[in-house]
Amino acid sequence: MSEQPVLRPVPVGGFPEWLPHVRLVELRWLDVIRAAFERYGFCSVETPSVERMEVLLAKGETSKEVYSLGRAQGAEEGRLGLHFDLTVPFARYAAQHFNELVFPFKRYQIQRVWRGERPQEGRFREFTQCDVDVIDVDEVAPHFDAELPRLVHDVLTSLDLPPWTLAVSNRKVLQGFCEGLGVAEPLDVVRAVDKIDKIGPDGVAALLAERLRPAQVEAVLELARLRGDVGAVRALGVESALLAEGLDELDFVLDELSDLPNVVADFSVARGLDYYTGTVYEGRFVDWPEYGAICSGGRYDDLAGSFIRRRLPGVGLSIGFSRIFAKMLAEGLLDTGPASPADVLVVLPKDRRRTATATAKALRDRGLAVELYHQEDKVAKQLRYASRKGIPFAWFPPFADGRPHEVKDLATGVQEEADPASWSRDRGRPGR
Amino acid sequence: MSEQPVLRPVPVGGFPEWLPHVRLVELRWLDVIRAAFERYGFCSVETPSVERMEVLLAKGETSKEVYSLGRAQGAEEGRLGLHFDLTVPFARYAAQHFNELVFPFKRYQIQRVWRGERPQEGRFREFTQCDVDVIDVDEVAPHFDAELPRLVHDVLTSLDLPPWTLAVSNRKVLQGFCEGLGVAEPLDVVRAVDKIDKIGPDGVAALLAERLRPAQVEAVLELARLRGDVGAVRALGVESALLAEGLDELDFVLDELSDLPNVVADFSVARGLDYYTGTVYEGRFVDWPEYGAICSGGRYDDLAGSFIRRRLPGVGLSIGFSRIFAKMLAEGLLDTGPASPADVLVVLPKDRRRTATATAKALRDRGLAVELYHQEDKVAKQLRYASRKGIPFAWFPPFADGRPHEVKDLATGVQEEADPASWSRDRGRPGR
Numbered sequence: 020m021s022e023q024p025v026l027r028p029v030p031v032g033g034f035p036e037w038l039p040h041v042r043l044v045e046l047r048w049l050d051v052i053r054a055a056f057e058r059y060g061f062c063s064v065e066t067p068s069v070e071r072m073e074v075l076l077a078k079g080e081t082s083k084e085v086y087s088l089g090r091a092q093g094a095e096e097g098r099l100g101l102h103f104d105l106t107v108p109f110a111r112y113a114a115q116h117f118n119e120l121v122f123p124f125k126r127y128q129i130q131r132v133w134r135g136e137r138p139q140e141g142r143f144r145e146f147t148q149c150d151v152d153v154i155d156v157d158e159v160a161p162h163f164d165a166e167l168p169r170l171v172h173d174v175l176t177s178l179d180l181p182p183w184t185l186a187v188s189n190r191k192v193l194q195g196f197c198e199g200l201g202v203a204e205p206l207d208v209v210r211a212v213d214k215i216d217k218i219g220p221d222g223v224a225a226l227l228a229e230r231l232r233p234a235q236v237e238a239v240l241e242l243a244r245l246r247g248d249v250g251a252v253r254a255l256g257v258e259s260a261l262l263a264e265g266l267d268e269l270d271f272v273l274d275e276l277s278d279l280p281n282v283v284a285d286f287s288v289a290r291g292l293d294y295y296t297g298t299v300y301e302g303r304f305v306d307w308p309e310y311g312a313i314c315s316g317g318r319y320d321d322l323a324g325s326f327i328r329r330r331l332p333g334v335g336l337s338i339g340f341s342r343i344f345a346k347m348l349a350e351g352l353l354d355t356g357p358a359s360p361a362d363v364l365v366v367l368p369k370d371r372r373r374t375a376t377a378t379a380k381a382l383r384d385r386g387l388a389v390e391l392y393h394q395e396d397k398v399a400k401q402l403r404y405a406s407r408k409g410i411p412f413a414w415f416p417p418f419a420d421g422r423p424h425e426v427k428d429l430a431t432g433v434q435e436e437a438d439p440a441s442w443s444r445d446r447g448r449p450g451r
Numbered sequence: 452m453s454e455q456p457v458l459r460p461v462p463v464g465g466f467p468e469w470l471p472h473v474r475l476v477e478l479r480w481l482d483v484i485r486a487a488f489e490r491y492g493f494c495s496v497e498t499p500s501v502e503r504m505e506v507l508l509a510k511g512e513t514s515k516e517v518y519s520l521g522r523a524q525g526a527e528e529g530r531l532g533l534h535f536d537l538t539v540p541f542a543r544y545a546a547q548h549f550n551e552l553v554f555p556f557k558r559y560q561i562q563r564v565w566r567g568e569r570p571q572e573g574r575f576r577e578f579t580q581c582d583v584d585v586i587d588v589d590e591v592a593p594h595f596d597a598e599l600p601r602l603v604h605d606v607l608t609s610l611d612l613p614p615w616t617l618a619v620s621n622r623k624v625l626q627g628f629c630e631g632l633g634v635a636e637p638l639d640v641v642r643a644v645d646k647i648d649k650i651g652p653d654g655v656a657a658l659l660a661e662r663l664r665p666a667q668v669e670a671v672l673e674l675a676r677l678r679g680d681v682g683a684v685r686a687l688g689v690e691s692a693l694l695a696e697g698l699d700e701l702d703f704v705l706d707e708l709s710d711l712p713n714v715v716a717d718f719s720v721a722r723g724l725d726y727y728t729g730t731v732y733e734g735r736f737v738d739w740p741e742y743g744a745i746c747s748g749g750r751y752d753d754l755a756g757s758f759i760r761r762r763l764p765g766v767g768l769s770i771g772f773s774r775i776f777a778k779m780l781a782e783g784l785l786d787t788g789p790a791s792p793a794d795v796l797v798v799l800p801k802d803r804r805r806t807a808t809a810t811a812k813a814l815r816d817r818g819l820a821v822e823l824y825h826q827e828d829k830v831a832k833q834l835r836y837a838s839r840k841g842i843p844f845a846w847f848p849p850f851a852d853g854r855p856h857e858v859k860d861l862a863t864g865v866q867e868e869a870d871p872a873s874w875s876r877d878r879g880r881p882g883r
Contacts, residue, residue, distance in 0.1 A: 390492030
């Protein structure tokens with residue numbers, strides 16, 4: 020069998036996987052994120068990877084390429100597809116379990132999602148997202164518009180990333196501004212301004228010029244250039260009821276987050292193709308502004324409306340976990356350590372298997388991560404194995420009854436007597 | 452939009468999802484399992500959910516119904532399928548990253564898998580498995596045949612399940628026994644004996660009678676009835692080189708695990724349709740013997756042989772996480788608590804939003820899980836919300852500067868002064 024390998028085990032494009040030492044960091048990141056979500060009192064939810072196709076397409080969402088499921092043996096599996104985000108499954112979940120949930124329902128969801136897009140930097144076909152959403156009946160308190168970015172700010176800060184900003188705006192500001200300018204189709208403007216990262220202000224101006232008067236184009240671009248507080252927008256002198264409402268809402272959020280210097284108002288943020296109706300968020304790396312958003316979200320009026328005769332508005336933020344992680348890996352900024360989670364390798368002495376097994380058990384019972392060497396090789400070979408795996412300590416069970424245990428620090432070479440009932444690592448695990 | 456719901460949010464059969472209070476227990480279980488795997492020094496690996504179809508079908512495995520991926524918008528996605536177990540992806544992973552791994556390579560993998568089977572009790576279309584495998588070049592030390600069941604025994608014990616046994620046997624015993632009996636096609640016997648749980652000894656006898664002489668049938672059934680140590684098999688007086696080898700291997704494993712009373716030799720265990728060549732394992736609930744295996748595995752000669760010109764034998768055990776969890780849930784044996792992970796609800800007093808936010812932050816910075824109430828409702832309403840979510844403590848920030856904080860235990864009603872810089876819950880979280 021092993022003489023004729025027929026299949027080269029090549030990676031499948033857009034479906035990343037990591038070596039163990041990288042995976043260990045990924046796990047640590049996921050732990051940090053989950054802990055932060057729970058520190059804010061959010062419940063964990065997981066939904067199936069699969070939804071009925073009509074659920075996935077209920078919002079007429081066609082920009083995400085949905086994978087459908089078939090059966091190799093024939094028989095179509097109804098019409099099921101892999102979810103392309105965690106918001107649609109969450110809306111379906113909230114509607115389905117409406118009577119069993121306490122509202123406002125605050126949930127986090129960390130899962131893989133799938134999109135049949137062309138893979139490129141920061142864009143995968145299978146990737147992990149970390150979402151927080153609050154959904155409530157009839158209306159959602161403005162409180163959450165500020166709590167979610169604070170939470171995500173906490174998370175991103177804990178991950179020790181290179182500089183990033185979390186831009187906040189409000190859909191009503193740009194739309195209300197257009198109304199104030201007398202623009203007939205504000206949504207066209209939203210869509211155009213949303214492209215500013217890709218095509219620049221001149222590109223946006225060219226798009227807008229097809230429908231707007233030059234003075235209107237200039238006013239919109241002036242708004243999109245503004246950063247900071249809402250006063251500067253008010254100073255532009257454009258007025259409408261919707262604009263005033265949007266500025267008030269945004270002002271509340273900015274005021275609540277005034278202690279976070281890298282949360283900024285940015286009136287070019289529109290999240291154009293999505294379902295947002297009020298506050299919108301978009302996080303980016305400062306040094307890689309053209310790299311995709313590292314988190315994004317906003318307030319939506321009623322995502323669950325296709326499923327239930329109650330209005331369930333919400334506000335949510337999604338962290339692009341795989342996108343951030345892959346970038347850190349590519350830039351060499353990931354603090355990787357050894358592949359093994361083990362603190363200690365217990366050396367297997369000749370004819371002392373029972374003693375070695377009991378030693379490993381005693382150390383494990385005290386919470387240490389312990390690998391027991393697997394055969395009676397020469398000690399030098401066993402130590403070499405520990406070094407190659409990055410295991411920091413080697414433990415020598417007694418070679419005869421009544422003799423002491425000894426432990427060797429493989430970094431310093433220091434070896435000393437130790438008691439399995441009390442020994443502990445007196446420094447943190449490297450790379451953990 | 453909310454007036455015309457068009458889609459009933461019905462569950463999709465075979466794709467389970469849990470309410471938040473159940474999900475919280477599931478998370479705790481997964482933590483326990485992962486911690487045990489790491490305590491034995493196993494590395495975490497995750498592979499994509501998807502493999503190329505020829506990889507999934509490389510072993511001619513057709514008993515698992517594979518889901519293939521298509522694209523809603525047309526264009527076929529090459530030939531990709533969702534993995535139906537974690538062993539095949541692991542074999543591909545080990546071959547693909549061969550030069551970057553340290554052998555023996557000990558990995559654990561906790562992921563969802565998919566099978567297009569008809570859903571029934573304990574059998575899902577999407578479910579979570581927790582696998583541990585050791586793979587090595589050319590040969591795998593017998594050590595691991597004993598270490599894996601010890602590890603899984605640790606895991607299952609930590610989960611506080613109703614009584615279960617972990618049966619161990621060795622493929623070579625039954626096959627070698629057949630050789631000793633002069634049976635021409637031992638694999639037919641393996642397949643027949645493997646059905647003993649479903650069709651009983653009489654059913655197996657009927658199957659065997661088609662090919663074996665009555666004395667041979669009787670001898671095989673006598674072997675399959677044996678439990679306990681290998682001496683009883685030797686006492687049957689049948690002899691072959693393969694049988695002797697299998698009994699020696701099994702004897703080593705049983706001797707190593709002699710401190711674990713619910714690990715037993717069971718010569719009816721064959722794991723008939725799988726790729727095992729030596730030690731085999733199968734765990735079952737004592738009270739529900741007809742319920743599917745809760746863990747299973749064994750030793751295989753060369754799973755990666757389709758991918759690489761090296762022999763990579765291994766030994767592995769897979770815990771049927773979803774199957775166990777769903778059974779505990781169905782039997783009412785799951786120790787569920789509140790839906791919320793929060794320790795404390797910080798009450799939002801009138802006009803004291805800043806103080807309340809700062810209080811929540813101070814408690815969170817000390818690692819507590821804290822929900823900050825979201826609007827200035829009456830205090831009674833805020834407390835009712837905490838009770839409905841099962842949050843055990845309500846925290847009252849001072850209603851004026853210079854006044855003390857107070858905390859109320861919602862179970863006892865006791866309310867007292869507290870300092871956010873030093874307060875702690877003096878009892879464990881219920882249900883955690």
